[in-house]
Amino acid sequence: MPIEVKNLSFTYSAGTPFETSALKNISLEIKNGEFIGVMGHTGCGKSTLIRALAGLLRPSEGSIVVDGSDINGRRYDRSKLRRKLGVVFQYPECQLFETTVEKDVAFGLKHSGLNKDEVTERVRWALEICGFDFEKIAKASPMGLSGGEKRRVAIAGVLAVKPEYLILDEPIAGLDPLGREAFLELITGLNADGMTIIMVSHNADCIGEYARRVLLLNGGELVGDGSPQELFSDVERMRSLHLGVSRSREIAWLLKKGGMDIPQDICSYDRLLPAVLAHLRGGDEHD
Amino acid sequence: MIKAKDLIFSYDCEGGRHRSLDGACITVRDGELVAVLGHNGCGKSTLVKHFNALLEVQKGELTVAGLDAKSEANIWTLRRKVGMVFQNPDNQFVSSVVAEDVAFGLENYGVDGSEIPERVSAALALVGMAGFERRSPHMLSGGQKQRVALAGVLAMDPDILVFDEVTSMLDPDGRREVLSVIKRLHSQQGKTIVMITHYVEEAVFADRVYLMHDGRMLADGAPREMLTDLELLRRTGLTPPTPVRMYHDLKAAGFELPYCPLTNEELAEELCRLK
Numbered sequence: 389m390p391i392e393v394k395n396l397s398f399t400y401s402a403g404t405p406f407e408t409s410a411l412k413n414i415s416l417e418i419k420n421g422e423f424i425g426v427m428g429h430t431g432c433g434k435s436t437l438i439r440a441l442a443g444l445l446r447p448s449e450g451s452i453v454v455d456g457s458d459i460n461g462r463r464y465d466r467s468k469l470r471r472k473l474g475v476v477f478q479y480p481e482c483q484l485f486e487t488t489v490e491k492d493v494a495f496g497l498k499h500s501g502l503n504k505d506e507v508t509e510r511v512r513w514a515l516e517i518c519g520f521d522f523e524k525i526a527k528a529s530p531m532g533l534s535g536g537e538k539r540r541v542a543i544a545g546v547l548a549v550k551p552e553y554l555i556l557d558e559p560i561a562g563l564d565p566l567g568r569e570a571f572l573e574l575i576t577g578l579n580a581d582g583m584t585i586i587m588v589s590h591n592a593d594c595i596g597e598y599a600r601r602v603l604l605l606n607g608g609e610l611v612g613d614g615s616p617q618e619l620f621s622d623v624e625r626m627r628s629l630h631l632g633v634s635r636s637r638e639i640a641w642l643l644k645k646g647g648m649d650i651p652q653d654i655c656s657y658d659r660l661l662p663a664v665l666a667h668l669r670g671g672d673e674h675d
Numbered sequence: 676m677i678k679a680k681d682l683i684f685s686y687d688c689e690g691g692r693h694r695s696l697d698g699a700c701i702t703v704r705d706g707e708l709v710a711v712l713g714h715n716g717c718g719k720s721t722l723v724k725h726f727n728a729l730l731e732v733q734k735g736e737l738t739v740a741g742l743d744a745k746s747e748a749n750i751w752t753l754r755r756k757v758g759m760v761f762q763n764p765d766n767q768f769v770s771s772v773v774a775e776d777v778a779f780g781l782e783n784y785g786v787d788g789s790e791i792p793e794r795v796s797a798a799l800a801l802v803g804m805a806g807f808e809r810r811s812p813h814m815l816s817g818g819q820k821q822r823v824a825l826a827g828v829l830a831m832d833p834d835i836l837v838f839d840e841v842t843s844m845l846d847p848d849g850r851r852e853v854l855s856v857i858k859r860l861h862s863q864q865g866k867t868i869v870m871i872t873h874y875v876e877e878a879v880f881a882d883r884v885y886l887m888h889d890g891r892m893l894a895d896g897a898p899r900e901m902l903t904d905l906e907l908l909r910r911t912g913l914t915p916p917t918p919v920r921m922y923h924d925l926k927a928a929g930f931e932l933p934y935c936p937l938t939n940e941e942l943a944e945e946l947c948r949l950k
Contacts, residue, residue, distance in 0.1 A: 639918070
């Protein structure tokens with residue numbers, strides 16, 4: 389069942405001089421199994437949208453329906469939402485607090501009704517999927533790990549609950565290139581297994597290469613909803629929204645400006661390279 | 676000038692001691708902009724924290740601006756000579772007013788009160804934040820916050836500036852703003868700059884690049900030399916910039932560009948010429 393957002397608006401400090409409208413009349417539907425990237429300039433309402441989806445903010449207007457129930461409905465059991473929908477906030481390593489990695493990852497399972505062995509199995513699964521050797525890491529202190537490891541432990545804690553929807557806020561900021569790649573591969577794998585991914589990122593490369601649908605937010609409004617190919621095709625517009633496009637897209641755009649006839653819906657390197665090669669080979673034939 | 680020789684630094688951690696620096700050597704000449712690249716945990720932050728004595732030299736030699744960093748008597752002078760800006764701007768603010776925040780260091784060093792407002796304004800102007808004196812740092816964008824943090828350091832007029840992944844939390848606009856300030860401080864103010872990053876693209880405009888791995892330097896040289904060497908980047912645990920990757924992929928397919936481009940613009944220009 390999907391997530392349906394209908395006419396969602398949110399105003400901070402309503403009725404005071406600091407009144408700010410953070411989300412304005414947003415409607416969208418998220419289908420199961422999608423990989424969605426959310427982009428927008430600082431202050432565009434991305435984080436507010438995430439908090440609203442996670443049921444952490446009650447919308448000023450509109451509704452959010454998850455699997456058929458309004459999550460802000462009077463009778464709605466929020467604990468159901470918590471199990472369905474996992475959120476990895478910015479700098480998730482700051483959320484670690486337990487004395488061992490195993491305890492930290494198991495925390496979300498406390499009231500899940502699983503018995504002790506099942507919990508251990510689940511923790512093992514979550515840590516292994518995040519690239520850890522369970523035996524080696526289980527008893528270590530989460531505070532002694534490197535930044536990238538901490539982040540993966542924090543994510544394991546969210547995954548342990550086996551959410552159907554995973555929301556990630558800037559998950560790759562501060563990771564090095566290989567760390568970024570490994571992390572995105574992990575998310576892609578989870579998505580392939582059916583998990584719905586909603587990922588907020590400034591990084592146009594990671595959105596262009598991995599997401600299949602992009603939501604663009606600007607000043608609290610949804611100003612774009614489509615594939616990266618569609619949305620990145622208008623480089624000038626993306627720039628006017630203070631957003632970048634993926635490097636591969638930028639190269640395709642520069643090539644076109646330089647007079648090379650290259651498709652303008654290229655966002656990822658695995659399409660850019662063949663297109664350039666085809667062009668170069670084609671050019672040879674004409675000579 | 677910074678000259679480090681065979682620095683070794685280890686700390687206690689789970690399961691024994693971890694050696695974070697393992698014979699690191701680096702030389703940064705006056706007025707030079709040096710980028711240090713390496714993956715998470717390679718020791719780059721540990722290395723630069725020695726430059727203003729945030730970390731004590733355990734083993735090896737380190738001279739910064741002519742001062743021996745091992746001598747305790749030099750600590751406070753070093754802190755003045757070397758200004759450091761970190762990754763997360765939110766962790767660096769001490770005041771809720773921009774001007775007061777920038778003045779913090781000056782006040783602590785007992786700079787004459789009548790001099791302070793002028794130095795604060797001058798520092799803010801240097802980072803393109805003139806006019807923001809009375810604003811709250813928490814209401815600024817990431818790029819603006821980071822520039823205010825930088826102004827706080829510049830107010831002390833240090834000779835050497837160290838930037839530890841200062842753009843990694845910023846959006847594309849913020850990143851552009853901060854990078855252009857760094858370039859300007861280098862070219863117009865003649866500051867000596869050490870910039871840590873793992874964005875290979877940010878190292879393109881450095882005078883020299885150090886590639887760091889497992890606590891020591893793998894290589895150093897001109898950006899064009901360092902960043903186009905696939906094997907070297909791989910060993911450092913970095914991914915090549917897209918133009919470099921494409922240059923090598925095209926070469927493997929039988930199309931050789933006259934030189935290996937570092938920026939998207941260079942790549943596009945060469946490809947369009949080839950056609």
